[in-house]
Amino acid sequence: MSITLYVPGDAGALALGADEVAAAIAKHAAKLKLDITLVRNGSRGLFWLEPLVEVVTAQGRVAYGPVTEADVPTLFAADFLHGGKHPLRLGDIAALPYLARQHRVTMRRVGVVDPRSLDDYLAHGGGKGLTLARSLPPADIVNLVTDSGLRGRGGAAFPTGIKWQTVLDQSAKQKYIVCNADEGDSGTVADRMLLEGDPFCVLEGMAIAALAVGASKGYIYVRSEYPHACIALNAALAAAGDWLGDFEIEVRMGAGAYVCGEETAMLESIEGKRGIVRNKPPLPAIAGLFGQPTVINNVITIASVPDILAQGAAFYCDLGVGSSRGTLPFQLAGNIKFGGLVEVPFGSTLRELLYDYGGGSRTGRPLRAVQVGGPLGAYLPESQFDTVLDYEAFAAIGAALGHGGIVAFDDTVDMAKQARYAMQFCAIESCGKCTPCRIGSTRGIEVIDRIRAGDQTQIPLLRSLCDTMTHGSMCAMGGMTPYPVLSALNHFVEDFSVVKAPLPQAGEGLG
Amino acid sequence: MNAILNTIFAKHRQQPGALLPILHDIQHELGYVPEEAVPLIARELNLSRAEVHGVITFYQHFRQTPPGKHLVRVCCAEACQANGSEALAAHAAKRLQGEDETLEPVYCLGLCSMGPAIQIDETELHARVTPQKFDALMHKLGEKA
Ligand SMILES: Cc1cc2nc3c(=O)[nH]c(=O)nc-3n(C[C@H](O)[C@H](O)[C@H](O)COP(=O)(O)O)c2cc1C
Numbered sequence: 001m002s003i004t005l006y007v008p009g010d011a012g013a014l015a016l017g018a019d020e021v022a023a024a025i026a027k028h029a030a031k032l033k034l035d036i037t038l039v040r041n042g043s044r045g046l047f048w049l050e051p052l053v054e055v056v057t058a059q060g061r062v063a064y065g066p067v068t069e070a071d072v073p074t075l076f077a078a079d080f081l082h083g084g085k086h087p088l089r090l091g092d093i094a095a096l097p098y099l100a101r102q103h104r105v106t107m108r109r110v111g112v113v114d115p116r117s118l119d120d121y122l123a124h125g126g127g128k129g130l131t132l133a134r135s136l137p138p139a140d141i142v143n144l145v146t147d148s149g150l151r152g153r154g155g156a157a158f159p160t161g162i163k164w165q166t167v168l169d170q171s172a173k174q175k176y177i178v179c180n181a182d183e184g185d186s187g188t189v190a191d192r193m194l195l196e197g198d199p200f201c202v203l204e205g206m207a208i209a210a211l212a213v214g215a216s217k218g219y220i221y222v223r224s225e226y227p228h229a230c231i232a233l234n235a236a237l238a239a240a241g242d243w244l245g246d247f248e249i250e251v252r253m254g255a256g257a258y259v260c261g262e263e264t265a266m267l268e269s270i271e272g273k274r275g276i277v278r279n280k281p282p283l284p285a286i287a288g289l290f291g292q293p294t295v296i297n298n299v300i301t302i303a304s305v306p307d308i309l310a311q312g313a314a315f316y317c318d319l320g321v322g323s324s325r326g327t328l329p330f331q332l333a334g335n336i337k338f339g340g341l342v343e344v345p346f347g348s349t350l351r352e353l354l355y356d357y358g359g360g361s362r363t364g365r366p367l368r369a370v371q372v373g374g375p376l377g378a379y380l381p382e383s384q385f386d387t388v389l390d391y392e393a394f395a396a397i398g399a400a401l402g403h404g405g406i407v408a409f410d411d412t413v414d415m416a417k418q419a420r421y422a423m424q425f426c427a428i429e430s431c432g433k434c435t436p437c438r439i440g441s442t443r444g445i446e447v448i449d450r451i452r453a454g455d456q457t458q459i460p461l462l463r464s465l466c467d468t469m470t471h472g473s474m475c476a477m478g479g480m481t482p483y484p485v486l487s488a489l490n491h492f493v494e495d496f497s498v499v500k501a502p503l504p505q506a507g508e509g510l511g
Numbered sequence: 512m513n514a515i516l517n518t519i520f521a522k523h524r525q526q527p528g529a530l531l532p533i534l535h536d537i538q539h540e541l542g543y544v545p546e547e548a549v550p551l552i553a554r555e556l557n558l559s560r561a562e563v564h565g566v567i568t569f570y571q572h573f574r575q576t577p578p579g580k581h582l583v584r585v586c587c588a589e590a591c592q593a594n595g596s597e598a599l600a601a602h603a604a605k606r607l608q609g610e611d612e613t614l615e616p617v618y619c620l621g622l623c624s625m626g627p628a629i630q631i632d633e634t635e636l637h638a639r640v641t642p643q644k645f646d647a648l649m650h651k652l653g654e655k656a
C-alpha cells in the first residue's frame with residue numbers, strides 16, 4: 001500500500017527548500033522501489049520547523065523538521081516512512097505546545113488538508129456552511145453573520161453583518177463579492193497561508209456571501225507578490241466544478257501597489273484603472289465595483305463565514321472578549337525566535353505571544369519594540385506588552401491590531417530610522433489624491449532627517465505635520481502613517497536626540 | 512509583437528476591466544510592456560494612450576524597458592529590516608553592480624518571520640538570506656543563464 005507523505009507547497013516552506021526536499025524524497029523512494037504518495041499541503045505555520053515533512057503511519061501523522069535535502073538519505077535510513085526515530089522527529093505536530101495551546105478555527109485546515117482536493121476539504125468539515133446557506137433565506141444568513149459578532153479582519157474591523165445587510169438592502173440586478181487578498185502589510189502572512197493551504201474555504205465563504213446579498217459574480221484580488229496563492233486559487237476553482245453553483249469567481253492579480261489594498265482603490269484597479277482612492281460616499285456597499293453594490297471583505301473575514309454557518313453564530317461569538325468576538329490569526333514576524341501563525345481568541349496579551357509562543361528575539365537580545373498592524377500600525381515599547389489583544393484596548397493606547405501582524409525588533413533598532421521609514425513608505429505608496437499624504441510624507445522624511453542631524457526644534461513641526469496628516473487625509477494611508485511615527489517619537493524619544501549620519505533610503509540602490 | 516498582442520486581446524475581449532490582466536499577459540510574454548504596445552492596447556480597449564500610460568506607470572510591477580537576464584527582488588519592508596535586510600540590500604547592490612541582472616526593492620513577500628527574503632524571476636523564493644547565501648544563489652543563477 002502506498003505511504004502518504006506531506007511536504008508543504010506553502011511559499012514559506014518553498015523559500016526554505018521544500019521543493020528540493022520533495023524531489024529528493026521522490027527520487028529516493030523510486031530508487032528503493034517504495035510506493036509513496038506526496039501531498040503538497042499548506043504550512044502548519046511553525047516556520048522555524050519548515051520544511052516540515054509529515055508521514056501518515058498506523059499511529060497517525062508523524063512529523064520531521066526542519067528537513068533539508070541533505071537529511072533525506074538519513075530519514076530513509078531511519079525508516080521515517082514508518083515513523084522511525086531520527087533527530088528531526090517531532091512526533092504528532094498537533095501535540096506540540098505551540099499548536100496545542102492555540103485555538104484554531106479559521107486556519108484549522110491549513111497544513112492539514114490537500115489544498116488541491118475538494119474531497120479532502122469536504123472530508124474535513126468544509127462545505128457544510130454552503131449547504132446550509134442554500135436552504136436559508138438571505139436575511140437569515142446575514143443575521144447569523146451579524147450575531148456571530150464577526151468584524152472585518154482587513155484592518156478597519158467593521159462589523160461584517162452590517163456591511164452585508166447594506167448590500168442585501170440594495171435593489172440591483174448585478175451585485176459583486178470582492179475578496180481582498182492584497183495582504184500588503186509587512187509582518188502578515190495569514191491570507192497567503194490560507195489561500196495556499198485551504199483555498200476552498202475562501203471560495204465557500206464567497207459563495208455564502210453571494211447567497212446572502214444576491215450577488216452572481218465574485219473577484220479575488222491577489223497581490224502580484226503572491227504568485228503561488230494565485231496558482232492555488234485557480235487550481236481550486238478548476239477543481240470546484242459545479243460545487244459553487246452559478247456563482248462565478250475570477251482571480252485578479254494586483255501589480256505592486258500597496259494602496260490597492262484600500263477597498264476603493266482596489267475597485268478602481270479591478271476596473272482597469274490607476275489605484276486611486278475614491279471619495280466616500282458612496283459606500284462600495286451601495287455603489288462599488290462597476291457602480292454596483294459590492295461586498296468587500298478580507299480573506300480571513302470571508303474564510304471565517306463557513307464555520308459560523310456550520311457551527312452556529314454562538315460558537316463563534318462565545319470566543320473572544322468585549323466587542324472583539326471570535327479568534328484572530330496573529331502572525332509573529334521579524335526578529336523572533338519561533339515565528340509563525342498563532343490563532344487564538346481575542347483577549348490574550350502581546351507578551352504571551354512574544355515570549356510564550358515566540359520565545360523572544362531570534363538574535364537572543366532583548367526585544368525593544370514591536371510594530372503591530374503593519375506599516376500603518378504603532379510601535380509598542382516593552383511597557384505596553386501587557387496590552388490585551390482586542391480592538392478597543394489597542395485603540396485606547398493609540399495603536400491598532402490591523403490584520404494581526406506583529407513585527408519584533410531587538411535593542412539594536414533605531415526608532416528614528418523606523419519613523420523615517422514609515423514616512424518613506426507613505427511617500428512611495430501614496431495614491432497621490434490628497435496633499436497631506438502625498439506632500440506631507442515627503443516633508444516628514446525631511447523633518448526627521450533634520451531632527452537626526454541635531455535640530456531638536458523640528459520635533460514640534462513633526463508633530464504638527466502628523467496632526468495635519470491624521471486629520472486631512474482621505475484614507476488610512478496618510479491618516480495612519482502618524483501611528484508608527486508618533487509612537488516611535490513618544491516611546492523612544494532618546495533615539496531622536498542623538499546626532500546621527502544621514503540615512504540611506506530603505507531599498508536605495510536597488511533599481 | 513502584434514501577433515502576441517492579438518492573441519492576448521482575443522483572450523480578454525469579453526472581460527470587463529481587462530487592462531491589468533492584459534498588461535500582465537504582455538509582460539509575461541515579452542518581459543516588459545513596450546512603448547509600441549501602448550497605442551494598440553488603447554485602441555483595443557477604447558481608451559486614450561495617456562490613460563493606458565497612466566496605468567502602466569502607476570503600478571510598480573509593470574516595466575517599460577526589458578529587464579536584465581534575471582530579476583532579483585530584495586524585501587525592504589519592516590519585518591525583513593528587523594532581520595538585517597538593509598545590510599543584505601547594500602550587499603546585493605554591490606554584488607550585482609555592472610552585471611546584467613535587474614535588482615529591485617519589494618515591500619513584503621509574505622515570508623516575514625524568515626527574513627531577509629528575496630525573490631528571483633517572479634516565483635523563486637529564498638528566506639534567511641545572508642550575504643554569503645546571496646552570493647551562492649547568484650553564482651547558481653550565473654551558471655543557469
Ligand atoms: C492603505 C490601505 C491598505 C489596505 N490594505 C488592505 C489589505 O491588504 N487587505 C485587506 O483586507 N484590507 C486592507 N485595507 C482595508 C480595506 O480598505 C477594507 O477595509 C477591507 O478590505 C474590508 O474588509 P474587512 O471588513 O473584511 O476587513 C487597507 C486599507 C488601507 C487604507
Ligand code: SF4
Binds near residue numbers: 478
Ligand atoms: S491618504 Fe494618501 S493614499 Fe489615501 S487617498 Fe489620500 S493620497 Fe491617496
Ligand code: FES
Binds near residue numbers: 623
Ligand atoms: S517583510 Fe519581508 S517578507 Fe514580509
